[in-house]
Amino acid sequence: MSRPDAATPAASSWPFTNPWPFLTAGLLAVLAALFLSRLGGGWIMAQAGLVLAGLIAAGSAVSIRLHVAGWDLDERLRSAGVLALAALTVLTAYPAIDPTWDTIRLLLAVLAGVALAGAILVLLPAALRRLVISLLVLYHFGGILMAATSVAPPSGVPWWITLQVWTRVYRPYLQFMYLNNAYHFYSPEPGPPILLWFYVEYDDGSSRWIEIPRREDFRTSLAYQRRMAMTESTNIINNQPPPNFDYLWRRRLLGRERQGRFENIRGDLPVETIWRQLAAGDVSVLIIPPYPTHVMMPHLQYRKPLPYSKQLIASYAAHVARNYRSEKDPTARVRGVKVYRVVHQILSPLDFAQGKNPFGPTTYGAFYQGEFDADGNLKDPDDPFLYWAIPILEVLKPAPPDPFFRAVVPPNPEEKIVIDYVKKHAEEFKTPELSRPQPQGQ
C-alpha cells in the first residue's frame, strides 16, 4: 500500500526483504498451538502465546513484503500470495484458541477476513483498487455519520432510516472498531455530574459511607476522570413516569408496612388521617418527606434506571462489598450495601454571587437505588423508596416554644438547618432479609 504507483521493489532499503522465513515461523507457531490444544486442558496460556507469536510473525511477513514489493502483476501476485498465506496462518490459529475465548476467536476471524480482502485488493489493477478503496472509505464514513445521528434528540426519536441502517448494516463494524460515538459532547446541555454514595453495613454492627469519586482519593486526574465516567454510566434512566406512578407515589409516602404500621409515618395515625394531612400539604407526619413540589415536582422525583444502568449499579455494589472492609473489624462480613445515585447540582451565578458553597449539602440530590447483598443482588425489588429521591433540605430552624405563654414561636428566617434525610434513610430504614439464603461473598 505504501508505494501503489511504484513499479520496482525497494529491496535495498531494509535489512529484511524475504517474508518467507517469517511466514513459515508463524505457521509453525500456530501449528504448535494447535497441537497443544489437541493435548487437552492446562495449556491455554501457552496456546495463546504461540498464537500471538505466530500472528506477529505472519504480520511481519506481510509488512516486509509490502515494504519491498513493487506493483507490476508478478509482484502483486507474490504479495497476494503472502497475504493469503497470512490469512491461512490466522485461520489455523482459530481452532487452536480455546472456545471459551470467544472474543479472541472473533478477532482471529476478523484478521483472517482482512488479510484475504487485502490479498484480493492487491491483485486488482490500480484503477479498480482505487475504486474499491473509495467505496470502503464511503462505507466507513457512512458508519461514522450513522453513529453521530442515531442518538435520539431531546424528547424525540432518531431518524428511522438512521436507526435501520445503523442496526442492520453498521452495528458490528462500529462496535468492534469502537467507532460508535455520536460526538455529542456537552449537548444538548452540559449536565450536572453524577456521583455514587454507598452505605455499607457489616455484621459486626459497624457501618461506613463510601463516596465515589472523591478527587483526593486518586493520584492522577485520569484515574479520577475514569471514576467520573463510571458513575455517569448509572445515569441512563427512564425519563417517563411509569403507568403506576400514583401507586408508587403513595407507597413511597407511606413506606413499608410492618405489623400494621407504616415505617415512614410518625406515631400511630390511622391511614385516613395521614391522607387528610398529606392532602392538606402537611408532610410533618412523614419521617422522610419527599422534596417540596416547588423544589422538585413529584414525577421528577422518581427516576428508574434502564436495565443497563441497573446491571452496573449491582456490579458496583458488589465491588464495594468486596473491597471496602469494616473499619472496626476488617474480617466482618457485609450485611448490605445501600446505593444512592447522586446528582451534584451546578450552582447558578446568582448562588455564586451570594456566596453559596458549591459543595454545600443541599447541592446533592440523592436517588435511592436499593440495598444489595455482598454479591450484588438487590435485596428487595419492591422497596417503597426504590428509585425515589431522598431529600437533603435546608429548613428554618424551629424556635423553642415560649416558656411563659407556651405558645409556638415562628422561626427566625435567618436561622436555617440542614436535614439530611439520606443519612436517616440509610441508617434507620432497614431492609428485611430475604427468606432465601444470602451467600456472603467476602
Add this chain to the structure above:
Amino acid sequence: MRTLPAVSPAVPSGPLVSPSRFFRGWNRFWFSPADPTTLGLIRLCAGLATFYVILLYTFDLQELLGKDAWINLETVTKLRLDAPVVIPPTDWMPPSPPPEPATLEEKQAIEAYRREWESDPRANYAKGNVVCSIWYHVTDPGWMLAIHIGILTAIFLFAIGFCTRVTAVLTWLGVLSYIQRAPTTLFGMDTMMNIALVYLMIGPSGAALSVDRLIERWWARRQARREGRPPPPDLPPEPLVSANFVLRLMQIHFCIIYLAAGLSKLQGSMWWNGTAVWGTMANPSFNPLDVALYREFLIFLSKHRWLWEIVIGGGTVFTLVIEISLPFLIWNPRLRWLMISGAVMLHTGIALVMGLVGFGLFMLCLLLSFMPSAVVRRLLNDLAALVRPRLEARNLTMAERLAVGH
C-alpha cells in the same frame, strides 16, 4: 518512478460540476502522494500519550479490568452477550406479538430475560455487542500484569516507530482490549485515542521520525559502504500515497466530530441563550472549585453580570462558531491557520478549565493532520537547531572531561 511529485497537478479548466472533474478531484484528494512527516509526528505524539494512558492502568488493573472490577466479569459478559438490540418496525404497525412459548423452559427463559432486560427476547433484532478483549479471558492477576507489560512494550515501540507496521496493530488491539473490557470508565479521550490509533495503523506512520527510518538510513549507508559507493544523502522521506490517504481520513473524521459536536449543541437551550459554558466552568466535579483562586474568580465573575455575560456568552459563541465553521473553513488555505488556532484555543481551554488534558492531547494529535508537512518539517528543524548546540556543548564538555582523565 518511485518518487512522485509532491505537488498536485493544477486543476483543469472546465465546468464547475461534471463527473470527470469530480472524479479527478476525488482522485487528487485521496490518492496524491504526501510527505509522511506529519503522520510520523502524529504517531510520536499519540503514541507517547497512549503509552501514558495505558501506563496508568497499572495501578488500576484489578479495579478496572479484573474479575471483581467495578464492572465485574459476570456483568460485563452479560452485557456483551445478552444486551438487547431493538429496532423499530419496518412498517407503521406495531409488530405482531410473538407466539406463545412452546415449552415451560422456553417460557421461563423468556421471563428471566424479561425481568433482567425489560424486553422480550423474541422481539430483539439481536443480542449482545460485537467486542473483543483479552481481559474477558485472562483474569489471573499475574498473567494480567504480564500481558499489560507486553502491551505497554508494544505501545512504546510503536511510539518510537520500531517495526511500526506490526507494533501499530499490536498497539491498537491492546488498547482496544482495555476499552472493550471497561466500557463504563471511558470518556472522550478514549474515543479520540482509538480514532488516532486506527488511522495510524492503516497508514505508513513509521515512515518518518521513527526508529524504522533510522534503521533504513543506517542500512542504506552500510550497503553503500560495502559496495564502495559514497554514502547516500540524508533526504527527507519520499512522499507516499498512503500517507496522504490516511491524513485525509483523519481530516474528514475530525471535521465530522466537530460538526456533530457543534450541531448537536444547537438542540440545547443553554447553547442558545449563551450560558452553556457556565455549566462547564462551574461543574463541581470537573473544575477546580476547591482551589480558592478559581472559586474567587467565579464569584467575581458572578458579581458582575455584564462581565459574566460577556465571558460566558463569548465562550459559548466561540465554541459554537469553531465547532460548526471549522469543518468548512479549514479547507481554505487562507483561513486554515485561524481555524487551527481556534481549535487549539478551544482544547487548551477545555484542558485547563475542565482538566480534560488527555482528551485535548488526542484532539490536537488529530488536528495535526491539517498541518502541512513543510510546516512540520520547519518546526522540527527549528527545534533541532535549538537543541543541537546544547547537545554539542554537552558532548564537548564530556569529551574535555574524558581528555583530562575524569
